[in-house]
Amino acid sequence: MDRLVITGGNRLYGRVKVSPAKNAVLPVIAATLLAKTPCFLEEVPALADVETICSVIEYLGARVKKEGQGLKIHVPEIGQTEAPYDFVRRMRASFLVMGPLLARSGRARIALPGGCAIGSRPIDLHLKGFCLLGAEIIQGHGYIEARAKKLSGSRIYLDFPSVGATENLIMAASMARGRTVIENAAEEPEVVDLANFLNAMGARVKGAGTKVVRIDGVDELRGAIYNVIPDRIEAGTFMIAAAISGGDITVENVICDHITPVLAKLQEAGVYVERGETTARVAAPDIIRPADIKTMPYPGFPTDMQPQFMTLMSVSKGGASIITETVFENRFMHVNELKRMGAKVKVIGRTAIVQGVKHLTGARVKAPDLRAGAALVLAGLAARGETEVSNIYHIDRGYESFVDKIKSLGAGINRIEDA
Ligand SMILES: CC(=O)N[C@H]1[C@@H](OP(=O)(O)OP(=O)(O)OC[C@H]2O[C@@H](n3ccc(=O)[nH]c3=O)[C@H](O)[C@@H]2O)O[C@H](CO)[C@@H](O)[C@@H]1O
Numbered sequence: 001m002d003r004l005v006i007t008g009g010n011r012l013y014g015r016v017k018v019s020p021a022k023n024a025v026l027p028v029i030a031a032t033l034l035a036k037t038p039c040f041l042e043e044v045p046a047l048a049d050v051e052t053i054c055s056v057i058e059y060l061g062a063r064v065k066k067e068g069q070g071l072k073i074h075v076p077e078i079g080q081t082e083a084p085y086d087f088v089r090r091m092r093a094s095f096l097v098m099g100p101l102l103a104r105s106g107r108a109r110i111a112l113p114g115g116c117a118i119g120s121r122p123i124d125l126h127l128k129g130f131c132l133l134g135a136e137i138i139q140g141h142g143y144i145e146a147r148a149k150k151l152s153g154s155r156i157y158l159d160f161p162s163v164g165a166t167e168n169l170i171m172a173a174s175m176a177r178g179r180t181v182i183e184n185a186a187e188e189p190e191v192v193d194l195a196n197f198l199n200a201m202g203a204r205v206k207g208a209g210t211k212v213v214r215i216d217g218v219d220e221l222r223g224a225i226y227n228v229i230p231d232r233i234e235a236g237t238f239m240i241a242a243a244i245s246g247g248d249i250t251v252e253n254v255i256c257d258h259i260t261p262v263l264a265k266l267q268e269a270g271v272y273v274e275r276g277e278t279t280a281r282v283a284a285p286d287i288i289r290p291a292d293i294k295t296m297p298y299p300g301f302p303t304d305m306q307p308q309f310m311t312l313m314s315v316s317k318g319g320a321s322i323i324t325e326t327v328f329e330n331r332f333m334h335v336n337e338l339k340r341m342g343a344k345v346k347v348i349g350r351t352a353i354v355q356g357v358k359h360l361t362g363a364r365v366k367a368p369d370l371r372a373g374a375a376l377v378l379a380g381l382a383a384r385g386e387t388e389v390s391n392i393y394h395i396d397r398g399y400e401s402f403v404d405k406i407k408s409l410g411a412g413i414n415r416i417e418d419a
């Protein structure tokens with residue numbers, strides 16, 4: 001398996017362009033199943049997760065063709081209504097095809113996604129919503145089957161503003177009979193982006209980005225040309241790379257409003273932040289100060305930035321930082337790896353107390369999941385000596401050209417490909 005070898009100590013300087021968002025493009029690709037006529041997604045990041053979702057929709061009947069930086073997707077008809085375990089195992093977001101399949105063909109059979117490193121991640125809220133839309137749900141042999149001749153609009157209250165459940169239900173409701181109202185919906189920018197794409201396809205989705213989303217079902221959706229939003233988590237990761245390496249980076253193609261809490265917390269830590277129209281300049285301070293964070297659904301501090309921020313706090317000076325994870329029950333998998341690099345972190349339940357150290361030291365560590373993997377690379381940038389990060393297939397899931405981008409900023413990093 002490939003690994004990354006990082007020689008710490010280089011300050012990162014320069015400009016780096018953020019790619020289109022993984023978490024926006026995955027639901028948008030799933031949504032293309034709703035249209036009979038072709039869709040064109042103008043810029044699609046080259047990510048392992050994108051390949052997986054494309055394999056899933058191709059299996060279901062889509063014709064996917066790479067055109068320049070984008071993808072042309074045409075689903076003249078749904079051939080299969082089953083997404084096998086092999087796909088869902090590779091990427092939980094595969095479950096997002098359930099809503100479109102149900103809406104378009106009245107039937108979907110999808111392998112039950114297993115638990116993963118960051119938590120058990122149930123899908124009960126998705127299923128509750130599908131039931132309220134009139135689907136019959138049958139579970140067995142590791143699969144979930146949903147059937148409905150025609151979905152009908154309903155009022156759905158989500159116990160938790162789940163991003164995936166909100167997206168799956170918006171897609172299902174877009175072709176249901178009548179009006180659906182989703183209450184306590186997720187407000188993430190990626191939900192808004194999906195709604196914008198669906199509306200470009202002829203759907204009638206209102207209120208995305210607020211707690212109440214109203215969807216008036218239509219009989220048919222058509223293909224659309226679309227460009228998804230920039231990746232706010234990739235942007236935040238580069239900002240921390242600037243801060244932790246003592247550097248000065250201008251991140252291009254960023255919507256600063258999407259990462260307000262990250263920018264605020266960087267400033268609290270003493271980092272210089274300059275917001276531009278579509279850029280953000282981040283420059284490291286002499287001393288990184290401690291700052292507490294608590295992850296929350298949007299617009300709170302994103303859980304997908306928690307491991308990277310913890311890494312930054314691990315080299316802060318002047319006290320402890322308290323990091324509370326409220327979104328996933330097991331998202332501290334990076335702590336033991338960071339400790340191998342000399343970080344001082346104590347975990348009590350869902351809280352981690354981070355006491356900054358003078359410097360981290362290079363070590364051999366394993367990426368336990370996507371963002372934790374990125375966090376370990378950030379730790380390697382700041383550490384003395386050499387850090388080797390293995391299991392980097394996690395990083396490939398969600399960061400386009402990570403090594404090239406970070407290298408272009410001056411990092412001492414190399415990918416070692418195993419024979
Ligand atoms: C592909 C994608 O967009 N992934 C993002 C999405 O994941 P995902 O859509 O899976 O995250 P959710 O918002 O659904 O999950 C948040 C919490 O709700 C719980 N839950 C969720 C659904 C459900 O039916 N029942 C239930 O209990 C989960 O276990 C978790 O504790 O949002 C997360 C939270 O911002 C991000 O970390 C992920 O990067």
Ligand SMILES: C=C(OP(=O)(O)O)C(=O)O
Pocket residue numbers: 023092093304370371398
């Ligand atoms: C947790 C993440 O992704 P996924 O939901 O695809 O596992 C992530 O992007 O950090």
